[in-house]
Amino acid sequence: MLAQVLRTRAHDLGQQPFLVGTERRLTFGEALEQSATVATFLKRQAPGTVFLQGADSAHLAVCLIACDMADRRSCIISEESTPAEAERIIDNLGGGLFVTTEPLAQGRDTATFQEMFGGPRSTDALPEESGTAGIAILTSGTTGAPKAALYTWEHLMSQARVIEGESDAVWLLAYPLNHFAGLQMLIHTLVNASTLVLPPSRRFGDLLESIVEHRVDSVSATPTFWRNFAGRLDVETAQTTSIRRITLGGEATTSDILEHLHDLFPDATITQVYATTELGSCFSVKDGKPGFPAEYLDRPVGNVDLRIIDGQLFVKVSKGMVGYADDSHRVEREGDWIATGDLVEHVGDRVFFRGRTTGIINVGGVKVYPLKVEELALSVPGVRAARVYGKPNPVAGQIVALDLEVDEGFAADQVIAEIRRAAQGGLSRYEQPRDIQVATLETRNEKIVRREAR
Amino acid sequence: MTVGTVDDRVIKVVRDVLEQKGAAEQEVGTESSLYEEGLGFDSLDTATLSAALEREFGRDPYTEGEFPRTVGELIQFIGAQS
Numbered sequence: 344m345l346a347q348v349l350r351t352r353a354h355d356l357g358q359q360p361f362l363v364g365t366e367r368r369l370t371f372g373e374a375l376e377q378s379a380t381v382a383t384f385l386k387r388q389a390p391g392t393v394f395l396q397g398a399d400s401a402h403l404a405v406c407l408i409a410c411d412m413a414d415r416r417s418c419i420i421s422e423e424s425t426p427a428e429a430e431r432i433i434d435n436l437g438g439g440l441f442v443t444t445e446p447l448a449q450g451r452d453t454a455t456f457q458e459m460f461g462g463p464r465s466t467d468a469l470p471e472e473s474g475t476a477g478i479a480i481l482t483s484g485t486t487g488a489p490k491a492a493l494y495t496w497e498h499l500m501s502q503a504r505v506i507e508g509e510s511d512a513v514w515l516l517a518y519p520l521n522h523f524a525g526l527q528m529l530i531h532t533l534v535n536a537s538t539l540v541l542p543p544s545r546r547f548g549d550l551l552e553s554i555v556e557h558r559v560d561s562v563s564a565t566p567t568f569w570r571n572f573a574g575r576l577d578v579e580t581a582q583t584t585s586i587r588r589i590t591l592g593g594e595a596t597t598s599d600i601l602e603h604l605h606d607l608f609p610d611a612t613i614t615q616v617y618a619t620t621e622l623g624s625c626f627s628v629k630d631g632k633p634g635f636p637a638e639y640l641d642r643p644v645g646n647v648d649l650r651i652i653d654g655q656l657f658v659k660v661s662k663g664m665v666g667y668a669d670d671s672h673r674v675e676r677e678g679d680w681i682a683t684g685d686l687v688e689h690v691g692d693r694v695f696f697r698g699r700t701t702g703i704i705n706v707g708g709v710k711v712y713p714l715k716v717e718e719l720a721l722s723v724p725g726v727r728a729a730r731v732y733g734k735p736n737p738v739a740g741q742i743v744a745l746d747l748e749v750d751e752g753f754a755a756d757q758v759i760a761e762i763r764r765a766a767q768g769g770l771s772r773y774e775q776p777r778d779i780q781v782a783t784l785e786t787r788n789e790k791i792v793r794r795e796a797r
Numbered sequence: 798m799t800v801g802t803v804d805d806r807v808i809k810v811v812r813d814v815l816e817q818k819g820a821a822e823q824e825v826g827t828e829s830s831l832y833e834e835g836l837g838f839d840s841l842d843t844a845t846l847s848a849a850l851e852r853e854f855g856r857d858p859y860t861e862g863e864f865p866r867t868v869g870e871l872i873q874f875i876g877a878q879s
Contacts, residue, residue: 548833707840736847
């Protein structure tokens with residue numbers, strides 16, 4: 344379906360810019376040509392999932408479309424994943440072709456992006472109908488085993504709408520393409536024939552330069568992204584940009600960032616989107632206030648119905664995930680209602696987000712499971728007990744905090760240093776504990792709780 | 798809390814964060830810019846800095862809606878309330 348839409352766009356608007364970055368600038372026509380070249384390569388490989396790691400966003404976007412053309416499931420592996428993690432991901436999804444920037448050692452089907460893009464395009468026509476293989480979107484695993492949410496492109500694109508005038512929009516890709524939100528940006532711009540600007544990195548200077556140079560008028564990002572980006576902008580610089588549309592999602596939005604964005608971009612519309620990888624896009628709020636109106640509980644809104652059960656937000660959706668690759672990870676349900684894991688509080692005419700039910704930590708929009716971090720800490724010599732939790736943070740929403748008890752005979756500062764070393768080797772940057780304190784821990788109801796700090 | 802002037806303590810906090818991100822060799826002075834044009838702090842490093850300042854001084858600029866650009870501005874913030 345992704346490929347079908349690109350064919351239509353390329354036919355109607357072949358010369359219009361689609362993917363714009365510092366290294367590459369592709370029109371719809373050029374994106375179609377490159378997708379066909381890559382699809383030709385893939386059709387000559389053994390069937391199976393195509394795992395992509397290490398390319399720039401423009402190449403990744405083309406590869407996703409090419410996989411659809413070739414009826415191959417795609418899966419983007421984060422550049423932060425270690426080789427061991429990549430191996431686990433590939434094995435968990437039944438193996439397949441691993442595409443990277445550098446040739447790999449023997450033992451697995453591999454290819455490089457250079458081979459895929461440099462190959463000939465077959466003179467045989469590729470199927471006009473898109474495949475059904477879809478994409479696997481990776482989410483954080485509870486104890487280190489990565490989860491993969493499986494989607495067909497039909498499902499992912501079912502919420503995309505052609506909006507009048509949207510073809511003139513210029514969006515910034517602020518999320519990576521291995522995130523649900525990043526894929527939604529790609530789909531939205533493709534369906535609406537808009538332009539998607541791909542910054543070379545997420546560093547402030549690169550982002551601002553991309554926004555100004557390519558006259559970006561629309562940006563969708565997490566509140567953490569916006570706090571960091573807006574925190575370094577002054578009103579004068581903000582007025583040099585063309586930003587007229589701001590979207591926030593991925594984590595709870597607080598009033599401080601909404602107010603700050605209003606101050607910097609007084610003429611911009613500001614929308615908060617509630618969506619999850621497991622459930623898809625749910626609803627949006629455009630009134631500039633945190634949380635959502637309580638009247639959303641009384642009627643269908645966006646793609647969902649909402650209700651609160653025991654302080655947790657539940658949703659009932661029509662289009663969502665096909666399933667998990669691993670059956671042991673099931674979404675909690677109450678009949679047709681799906682648990683979001685978000686704690687909410689109904690106050691007057693408003694519903695506010697208050698945290699998570701399961702202790703899952705949300706670091707800048709990325710979910711972190713405490714158990715995984717605890718296991719790593721407990722593997723370090725000298726750690727007698729450990730408790731991992733999310734600590735509120737004004738920059739990232741939450742950070743991973745670790746309280747630990749140190750065995751006798753071990754120096755606390757050395758144990759902490761060793762934990763940091765182990766974390767750098769075994770955890771993603773989001774998962775690494777950023778506040779470590781020695782404390783006295785006790786067990787209550789079979790759970791470790793912190794008694795006092797030392 | 799550690800003993801020393803506010804300047805020394807703030808710089809030590811910044812150095813600790815640099816060490817955690819594997820950049821202990823970086824020079825740190827009051828003129829040092831915190832972000833990519835200087836010490837290279839991204840959002841996660843800044844979150845760490847915020848937590849470390851709060852632990853050392855009981856407060857940090859980010860919680861109070863400020864976004865200091867240099868080590869000197871951090872010192873100024875902490876010193877103003879000490």
